[in-house]
Amino acid sequence: MNESYTFDADKVEKALLYLVKALDIIVQMRPRKEDQKDIMGLIKAIVCPAQGQEDTRKSPRPTKLFTKESLEELRTKIHLPSVLCAYLDTVNVSGSYFAVCPFHEGTSPSLRFNEGSSTYSCTDCKAHGDAIIFLMTNLKISFWEAVETLAKQFDVQMQSVVH
Numbered sequence: 001m002n003e004s005y006t007f008d009a010d011k012v013e014k015a016l017l018y019l020v021k022a023l024d025i026i027v028q029m030r031p032r033k034e035d036q037k038d039i040m041g042l043i044k045a046i047v048c049p050a051q052g053q054e055d056t057r058k059s060p061r062p063t064k065l066f067t068k069e070s071l072e073e074l075r076t077k078i079h080l081p082s083v084l085c086a087y088l089d090t091v092n093v094s095g096s097y098f099a100v101c102p103f104h105e106g107t108s109p110s111l112r113f114n115e116g117s118s119t120y121s122c123t124d125c126k127a128h129g130d131a132i133i134f135l136m137t138n139l140k141i142s143f144w145e146a147v148e149t150l151a152k153q154f155d156v157q158m159q160s161v162v163h
Contacts, residue, residue, distance in 0.1 A: 078154055083150070111127070135150070
């Protein structure tokens with residue numbers, strides 16, 4: 001079927017702004033593979049809404065975006081053991097921490113992270129990430145909530161992107 005479309009410049013600009021915001025959010029979230037299909041569907045719906053329908057949806061998440069610089073500053077100031085040890089029973093062996101992984105049914109200490117490292121990993125279920133991902137997954141909170149929690153804990157002023 002050969003259809004022709006007419007574009008309203010204001011609507012195209014609005015759709016592109018939504019797309020840019022969505023892409024910024026995706027980059028900040030570091031989505032898991034199983035979430036990528038849903039995210040791409042959402043972006044497609046924003047960019048190509050059904051013809052004749054006005055986009056009246058409210059954003060399900062805050063559109064607050066943090067600057068790359070403030071996220072980098074936060075990541076450099078995070079002390080991973082102090083974050084994870086608050087939620088896990090850990091054993092410290094010469095700067096290497098071991099804990100039972102909260103992301104799968106297991107009883108052996110398969111989650112590992114090191115003093116001075118910014119990431120954790122589980123040898124059994126392959127879960128891995130940084131403090132932000134840990135809080136999001138373990139506490140089932142949003143990216144924004146995790147960042148704001150850590151920023152408060154490590155006394156980092158987060159700068160918002162102005163759109």
